[in-house]
Amino acid sequence: MRTQVAIIGAGPSGLLLSQLLNRAGIETVVLERQSRAYVLSRIRAGVLEQGTVDLLTRAGVGGRMAREGQPHSGCYLTHDQQMIRIDFAEACGAKVMVYGQTEVTRDLYEAQDALGSPHIHGVENVVLHDLDGPMPHVTYDHDGQNHRLECEFIAGCDGFHGVSRNSIPETLRREYEKVYPFGWLGVLSETPPLHEELIYANHPRGFALASMRNPMLSRYYIQVPLTDKVEDWSDEAFWAELKARIPADVAQGLVTGPSIEKSIAPLRSFVSEPMRYGALFLCGDAAHIVPPTGAKGLNLAVSDVHYLSKGLIAYYTENDSAGLEGYSTQALARIWQAMRFSWSVTTMMHRFPEHDAYDRQMQRVELTQLATNPVAQRLFAQNYTGLPY
Numbered sequence: 001m002r003t004q005v006a007i008i009g010a011g012p013s014g015l016l017l018s019q020l021l022n023r024a025g026i027e028t029v030v031l032e033r034q035s036r037a038y039v040l041s042r043i044r045a046g047v048l049e050q051g052t053v054d055l056l057t058r059a060g061v062g063g064r065m066a067r068e069g070q071p072h073s074g075c076y077l078t079h080d081q082q083m084i085r086i087d088f089a090e091a092c093g094a095k096v097m098v099y100g101q102t103e104v105t106r107d108l109y110e111a112q113d114a115l116g117s118p119h120i121h122g123v124e125n126v127v128l129h130d131l132d133g134p135m136p137h138v139t140y141d142h143d144g145q146n147h148r149l150e151c152e153f154i155a156g157c158d159g160f161h162g163v164s165r166n167s168i169p170e171t172l173r174r175e176y177e178k179v180y181p182f183g184w185l186g187v188l189s190e191t192p193p194l195h196e197e198l199i200y201a202n203h204p205r206g207f208a209l210a211s212m213r214n215p216m217l218s219r220y221y222i223q224v225p226l227t228d229k230v231e232d233w234s235d236e237a238f239w240a241e242l243k244a245r246i247p248a249d250v251a252q253g254l255v256t257g258p259s260i261e262k263s264i265a266p267l268r269s270f271v272s273e274p275m276r277y278g279a280l281f282l283c284g285d286a287a288h289i290v291p292p293t294g295a296k297g298l299n300l301a302v303s304d305v306h307y308l309s310k311g312l313i314a315y316y317t318e319n320d321s322a323g324l325e326g327y328s329t330q331a332l333a334r335i336w337q338a339m340r341f342s343w344s345v346t347t348m349m350h351r352f353p354e355h356d357a358y359d360r361q362m363q364r365v366e367l368t369q370l371a372t373n374p375v376a377q378r379l380f381a382q383n384y385t386g387l388p389y
C-alpha cells in the first residue's frame with residue numbers, strides 16, 4: 001500500500017491530523033493498535049482551549065461541540081475554605097469549552113468516515129523504516145499477515161507508549177522528565193456537577209478537582225499516594241474524601257452516586273526533543289506529557305497538529321518546506337510554556353511529601369496573589385485558556 005502521510009495512532013492527534021490533511025486533498029492512512037470501540041471508550045481530557053475549539057471547527061467537526069459543549073468563562077481555586085474565582089473573560093477576554101475527549105474522538109471518526117479515510121485498527125508490531133533515507137515506510141501485522149505501507153512522511157501520533165519516539169536514534173534525542181510523588185484518583189459519575197465551573201482545591205488533606213462533562217455527568221479527582229490502588233477506594237470512601245477537601249458550604253451540595261469509571265493516573269512531566277527525525281514528525285503525547293492540573297495534554301496535541309498540518313499542507317500545495325523545517329522548534333516553544341504552567345499549578349495546588357511549613361506558606365502567598373492581583377489573574381487566565389498559536 002502507498003500513501004502520502006502514514007499516521008501512527010488514532011487518538012485525537014492522529015485523527016485530527018488526518019482530517020485536516022484529507023480536507024486539503026492529502027492522502028493519509030491511519031494505523032491504530034486498538035479497536036475503534038476501545039479508543040472511543042477511553043475517558044480522558046475534557047477542557048478545550050479556544051484555539052482547540054477553533055481548529056476543530058476549521059476541521060469541520062465543530063457542530064456538535066457548539067451545540068452540546070459548555071463554554072466556561074472562569075474557574076475556582078480554593079484554599080481551605082476560601083474560594084478564589086479567576087474570571088477568564090474579564091482577565092483576558094477568552095474562555096474554554098468543556099467537551100469530553102471521547103466526544104471529540106467520536107466527532108472526528110464520523111467526519112473521517114464521511115471522507116472515506118482509511119483507518120486500520122488492531123495492527124501489531126508496527127515498525128518504522130528508512131526514516132532518514134529515500135524510502136520511508138512502515139511495516140505492521142494485521143489479520144495474521146505482514147504488510148508494508150510506503151509513504152512520504154510519517155506522523156508519530158501514538159502516545160507516550162507508542163513506537164515512534166523510540167524510532168529516533170537515542171543519541172539524537174534529549175529527554176526531560178519530572179515524576180511527581182502522587183497520582184490522581186478519578187471518578188466519573190452520572191450525577192449533576194458540584195458547581196457550574198471547575199473547582200481546583202488545595203487542602204491540607206491533598207488536592208481535589210471537581211469537574212464535569214455535561215449536566216448529568218461529573219468528573220472528580222483526588223490526589224492519592226502512588227502506592228494506592230483503585231481497589232483501596234470504595235465509592236463511599238472517595239466521596240467522603242472529596243467532600244472533606246472542598247470548602248464546606250460548596251461541598252454540602254455534592255450529589256453522589258455510583259462511579260461508572262474509577263482509575264488512578266500517575267502525574268508526570270516529560271518532553272522529548274527534537275520532534276522531527278527525517279520523514280518522522282512526532283505529535284502529542286508521543287513527544288510530551290503534562291500533569292493534568294493545567295488541562296493541557298489534549299490541547300498541546302492539538303497545537304502540534306496545527307503546526308504540522310500547516311507545514312504539510314504548505315509542502316504539498318505550494319512546494320514550501322519552511323513549515324516542516326521549523327515544526328519541531330515552533331511546537332516545542334509552545335510546549336515548554338504549557339509545561340511551565342502545568343508544573344506551576346501542580347506545585348501550587350498539591351501536598352508534596354517533602355513540603356515543610358515554608359513551602360506551604362509559599363503556596364498560600366501564590367494563591368493570595370491570584371485572589372488579589374489582576375496581573376497574576378491575567379497571566380493565569382491567558383495560560384489556562386491557551387497561549388496563541
Ligand SMILES: Cc1cc2nc3c(=O)[nH]c(=O)nc-3n(C[C@H](O)[C@H](O)[C@H](O)COP(=O)(O)OP(=O)(O)OC[C@H]3O[C@@H](n4cnc5c(N)ncnc54)[C@H](O)[C@@H]3O)c2cc1C
Nearest residue numbers: 009011012013033044045158159162284285295296297298
Ligand atoms: C487517564 C488520563 C487522563 C487525562 N486527563 C486529561 C485532562 O483532564 N486534560 C487534558 O488536557 N489531558 C488529559 N489527559 C491527556 C490527554 O488525554 C492526552 O494528552 C491526549 O490523549 C493526547 O492525544 P494523542 O492523540 O497525542 O495520544 P493518545 O490519545 O494517547 O493516542 C495515541 C494512540 O496511539 C495508539 N498507539 C499506541 N501505540 C501504537 C502502536 N505501536 N501502533 C499503533 N497505534 C498505537 C494508541 O492506542 C492511541 O489510540 C489524560 C490522559 C490520561 C491517560
